[in-house]
Amino acid sequence: MEGGGTAAARKVMVVADPTRESAGALQYALSHAVIENDTLILFHVETIPNPNAWKNPFGALFKKQPNGGGGGGCGATSSSSSSPAAAEGGGGGGGDQVDFLDAMKQACMAAQPKVKVVVVKTEMADGKDKAAAILAQSAVLKVDLLIVGHRRSLSNAILGYKRGGSLRALDTADNLILNSKCTCVAVQKKGQNAGYLLTSKTYKNFWLLA
Numbered sequence: 001m002e003g004g005g006t007a008a009a010r011k012v013m014v015v016a017d018p019t020r021e022s023a024g025a026l027q028y029a030l031s032h033a034v035i036e037n038d039t040l041i042l043f044h045v046e047t048i049p050n051p052n053a054w055k056n057p058f059g060a061l062f063k064k065q066p067n068g069g070g071g072g073g074c075g076a077t078s079s080s081s082s083s084p085a086a087a088e089g090g091g092g093g094g095g096d097q098v099d100f101l102d103a104m105k106q107a108c109m110a111a112q113p114k115v116k117v118v119v120v121k122t123e124m125a126d127g128k129d130k131a132a133a134i135l136a137q138s139a140v141l142k143v144d145l146l147i148v149g150h151r152r153s154l155s156n157a158i159l160g161y162k163r164g165g166s167l168r169a170l171d172t173a174d175n176l177i178l179n180s181k182c183t184c185v186a187v188q189k190k191g192q193n194a195g196y197l198l199t200s201k202t203y204k205n206f207w208l209l210a
Contacts, residue, residue: 010144016042021149024189131175150186
């Protein structure tokens with residue numbers, strides 16, 4: 001790239017859920033993945049509501065982020081339906097889903113005020129696979145980098161590479177890594193300041209300091 005030029009803007013998608021793993025993935029994206037002029041897409045697949053799940057993860061993991069009061073050049077776009085592309089509009093009605101997505105968006109605005117933030121939601125039909133919905137949306141939006149939170153318990157570590165089963169959270173991450181057409185990174189946050197374990201097609205359990 002010629003001197004003084006800026007890097008081409010990319011689309012970075014973070015799988016947004018009301019979980020500690022998803023909050024850790026977003027922290028990694030904000031501190032290590034996105035740069036100025038990128039678009040950060042917070043993509044949430046609506047399944048069974050979990051009204052209380054968002055309160056602890058985001059309160060704990062983002063408590064050190066400055067509130068900022070909303071200023072800055074971080075454009076926010078959200079969708080209120082299962083449309084494949086984000087629809088223009090504000091923050092819609094209340095509810096826990098809106099609350100945790102808003103917490104994520106506010107964290108993005110505080111940490112990366114020059115990154116455009118887009119919120120996209122879709123509903124997952126009965127019997128459909130969450131990973132398939134994420135892969136389809138990343139293709140529609142032409143995402144350059146896909147980031148997903150990763151939980152690796154002892155049982156998941158033992159069973160995680162058996163194919164044909166229906167493992168849940170870990171299988172979603174593994175499925176995305178294996179089948180994403182763009183680069184996919186699964187992130188496991190190790191404590192508040194201990195760093196991240198990263199897994200992709202090309203490396204497994206790569207340690208990155210916070």
